[in-house]
Amino acid sequence: MDIYNGWLISNSYYNPAKFNSLYKVLQESAERAGLRFSKWTSSERATVIGSTAREPKPSFVLFWDKDVLLARTMELSGLRLYNSARAIELADDxxxxxxxxxxxxxxIPETIPAPICFPGCRRDPKSAENAAKILGWPLVIKENKGSFGQQVYLANNVGEAARILTQIGEHDCLFQRFVAxxxxxxxxxxxxxxxxxxxxxxxxxxxxxxxxxxxxxxxxxxxxxxxxxxxxxxxxxxxxxxxxxxxxxxxxxxxxxxxxxxxxxxxxxxxxxxxxxxxxxxxxxxxxxxxxxxxxxxx
Ligand SMILES: Nc1ncnc2c1ncn2[C@@H]1O[C@H](COP(=O)(O)OP(=O)(O)O)[C@@H](O)[C@H]1O
Ligand SMILES: [Mg+2]
Missing domain, CATH: 3.30.470.20 (ATP-grasp fold, B domain)
Structure with missing residues (x-):
């Protein structure tokens, strides 16, 4: 069986201990399929926009990060990423x-993008009230980017929504119908x-x-x-x-x-x-x- 070499890219800053077992699973599974990869953090694979990846190029890049701009830069240099930059961009937001x-x-559950909130501005609970006129209470509020359920909230009334929106601040977010x-x-x-x-x-x-x-x-x-x-x-x-x-x-x-x-x-x-x-x-x-x-x- 031909062996193909690649890279595994992980985030430079977010690297909890539980990821070690993930990397082990990925490594062992790769070996069984005749793939080998070296592991890099995003800062270790700094890439100049418009540069061409040096030979020998990796046959694949397992991109276990959400750094869409680095992903796009790597693609432009001639590398094939799994998942692609565009797919990660769409899924992550x-x-x-x-x-x-x-x-x-x-x-999908009916979804309303919340108005964009610039740094230094305050979110207006009216936006949640208006959304709830269409979607009803309780109202799901989510930051556009988030994982592990940590940026997903349920507001029973406008008071709760106001507190959640203050916490979310300038991060982009959405309102969604609660699927009871x-x-x-x-x-x-x-x-x-x-x-x-x-x-x-x-x-x-x-x-x-x-x-x-x-x-x-x-x-x-x-x-x-x-x-x-x-x-x-x-x-x-x-x-x-x-x-x-x-x-x-x-x-x-x-x-x-x-x-x-x-x-x-x-x-x-x-x-x-x-x-x-x-x-x-x-x-x-x-x-x-x-x-x-x-x-x-x-x-
Ligand atoms: N509109 C909804 N109605 C009911 N439950 C929801 C709704 N949206 C999310 N949830 C619950 O919250 C969990 C986390 O939401 P999700 O959008 O998957 O965010 P995350 O990226 O943090 O996992 C879901 O797995 C589901 O159990
Ligand atoms: Mg989820």
Whole structure:
């Protein structure tokens, strides 16, 4: 089997200890697919805009960061990134995701982008009040960029919304209809190369917690997707151009009602491995290998 060499790029500043086990899973899975990578932080791979990547160029760059501008700079230098800069950009911003998914005809909870707030200005709770006239209370408020459920809030009234908006400040955010039928639970689908590899339902710890994220104490259970759910997840990943993705799906009133909540470009792997007994990193590596062999390794 030919061996292909690549890079794994991680963020220079955010590098919690739990990432060590992630890197180990990625490394072991890569080796099984005949891929080898060296690990770099974003600052260690400083790239001049417009420069050409030096030979020998890596056959692939596993971009485990959300640094879209570095990603784009690397692509311009002739490297093929997994995921691509554009796909990460679309997935990492929840309003951009909402726009793309809606263009593709994929159902999402009704979403209103909040007015942009410049540094030094104060957010006006009227914006939440106006959104709630359309979307109702309680109202979901989310920062456009966020993970682990940490920048996702639920406001029961305008007073709560005002406090949340003050906390969010100048960060971009959105208002969203609260999908009550999915409170505290959702489906996480891992999609690789246009196929749903596995899925789990996630359940929050308590009735009071509407967010099902593992990082907030949620638990995962392997789940058999319906053909409709499977298509929704695959379509969502494809609409954003993601080679691999974690797609969150909310439950509606019956089996025909589902909403794509968000799409992750750096999906959590360990919780999926624990719940499903399947390691999606293996699929990711074989997908990269097939792309290299298909000659799409350089752009
Ligand atoms: N509109 C909504 N209605 C009901 N629950 C929601 C809604 N949006 C998010 N949630 C819950 O909050 C969790 C976190 O939201 P999500 O948009 O996935 O942000 P994050 O990127 O932080 O994971 C979801 O997994 C889901 O359990
Ligand atoms: Mg999520």
């Amino acid at each position: 929840k309003v951009q995701t909402a726009l793309k998914l809606t263009e593709a005809g994929i159902p 039928t999915s409170a505290g639970k959702d489906i996480r689908v891992t999609v690789v190369g246009g196929k749903a590899v596995c899925a789990m339902t996630r359940q929050s710890q308590s009735k009071e917690q509407f967010r099902s994220n593992m990082e907030l104490g949620g638990t995962g259970t392997a789940y058999a997707l319906s053909p409709f759910e499977e298509k929704l997840a695959v379509d969502a990943a494809n609409a954003l151009g993601l080679d691999f993705a974690g797609v969150d799906i909310l439950f509606g009133r019956d089996a025909t009602e589902r909403y794509v909540c968000e799409v992750n470009s750096n999906p959590q792997l360990q919780s999926t491995i624990d719940a499903c007994g399947i390691n999606p990193a293996t699929n990711i590596m074989w997908h990269i290998r097939s792309q290299i062999k298909a000659g799409t390794a350089t752009v």
